[in-house]
Amino acid sequence: MSADNEQAREQLIDLAAQFYDQFELGEIPHMSVPTRTKNNIEYDEDKDVWVYGDRESTRSANSVRGARKLLKAVYTIEFLADQLEEDRSSTLRELYYLSESWDNKEAQFNDQDESNGLIEDLEIVSGVTREDFHMRPEESGATLMGPLHLREQTRRGEREIHCQEDVGEGGYQIPNNPDTIEFLGTDADFILAVETGGMRDRLVENGFDEEYNALIVHLKGQPARATRRITKRLHDELDLPVTVFADGDPWSYRIYGSVAYGSIKSAHLSEYLATPEAKYIGIQPADIVEYDLPTDPLSDSDINALESELEDPRFQTEYWEEQIELQLEIEKKSEQQSLASHGLDFVTDTYLPERLDAMGII
């Protein structure tokens, strides 16, 4: 067993051991977890990320319902400990189905929400991430293209891959757990995280990664944990500035937010997944005016989302207030691909260089 697996396994077993200690002390077994609701979320000004506050919920065996929850937790801990010992992994859905094979009917999950929630509890209480439990997501699937040389530790041995020279036009497929990757070297000057596949393909076709030494990360809409994790690691370990290139609408600002600040649902992971230094490159509402982009009118739900962003501490900066208010004034939004109205090369010859220059990145 690797040292990482060993450590994760020990932290899980420590959780179960607490129940034994509680029995010995004559206490009713229990487990405390931070309350995961909106009013127990605090914005950590120093780290620029969301974290949980002090409120806690307690799962206690003082009721049949509570006892059953702890029983399920113990069975799950045993499953995860075995999985780590065997260096295997599984999906959240497999865990749910697998519980049907457990000898104790009371320990089986009623639905997948229950098993998903328990994994989140264990993640928070043990301080071990889901990836380190070897729980895989159902889908990940984002890609990376650019001057990066890496070594991925796979079950079939190590693979050394250069993310331009050793991959096809589709790029390098980010694995479910990017902590299996070691960065061997890079000629990149910055990271460009791109929302849509169409724009990602445009940048690769135009050779933007080669000309500007950019690492192009495809976000694929709301980015998967693996995509956010590798972005953060590239930033922290290789000291690369991170820029986010998305559509010019409130939903895309949330995509930027999830890269930069994390989300309420995974506030316990902000320090693992979020890159607070990430900057928004565009499409900005100011770009819609400046570059005379084709637009669509804002819908009611767009307007609501923008107004709720104005109330969101993550967006309470001079920059975002100015942009969001401008957008509410012009009542328009533009997609990143609308830059094609000035020709297929406008984005790589004009728009991105101008924005990167204005942001002090090139």
Next chain:
Amino acid sequence: MSADNEQAREQLIDLAAQFYDQFELGEIPHMSVPTRTKNNIEYDEDKDVWVYGDRESTRSANSVRGARKLLKAVYTIEFLADQLEEDRSSTLRELYYLSESWDNKEAQFNDQDESNGLIEDLEIVSGVTREDFHMRPEESGATLMGPLHLREQTRRGEREIHCQEDVGEGGYQIPNNPDTIEFLGTDADFILAVETGGMRDRLVENGFDEEYNALIVHLKGQPARATRRITKRLHDELDLPVTVFADGDPWSYRIYGSVAYGSIKSAHLSEYLATPEAKYIGIQPADIVEYDLPTDPLSDSDINALESELEDPRFQTEYWEEQIELQLEIEKKSEQQSLASHGLDFVTDTYLPERLDAMGII
């Protein structure tokens, strides 16, 4: 310009040349396309695929509306011909936005449905596929893992890739146009096309591709054109049997149908995309009973979809009628990951080997 680009370009220009010929003959310029509706779809018994019937619609310049359509077609043909000459490519959305830069306002598209529809028209009339026009989809993103050695022609030169030895756990990312790939050799015995990411990852983790010499193609739900195209080419060129592994519900049978027979919307492409020899491995309704899988009840829309499949000529075989009727009788469906209820190795140690043996593939 490559020979392929040259040929596609000529076929497009021939279309525009027809209008000149019509002018010379004193005819009103016009273009005929097969009617793309359900009642002009015929099942080609010999080829086992859907094709268009004899009904045609005519776009004629005898009205302002018709003349505008032909104008847009001519501008689009010019754009595509230039694109091929420069060996570039673009997305359908970029084409829509790009039309805003055209000098003639009348030639600009009103919305993306219009430009998408025109590209389909041109595909059908010219007999050139969208991929050969170099029009890319917005997203593709499926992957391949298994004993296949290939050469991909990229804009940055050729890349030789072995889809087990030269890739990470994420596998080889299929490019938007898989006709840029040349197969150099394979040790594979068959193709296993898998619906969900969770199951794809399970098979790769368990080393199923290595133990059974399988090429694992991730379908990602309803498969993209690129995924169907590479599956067909692997079948035709390497003589590999194709099996489809999906959830046991009517929506997944449609995924199988789109791999095997094509769809009404792209009937003009059936011979390019469909693999009529593809076989359904499961989850079959019979498996739900035989392997005692965890189930969910059929919803009303599931029942409607099953009943409509019974009416669908593609599913009018003894096999499918038996399975669909069994499912309507037991009123249950199961996901492929429900096999985990018998343990994480059941799918690779027991289920797939038994099914492949019963199908005569191993």
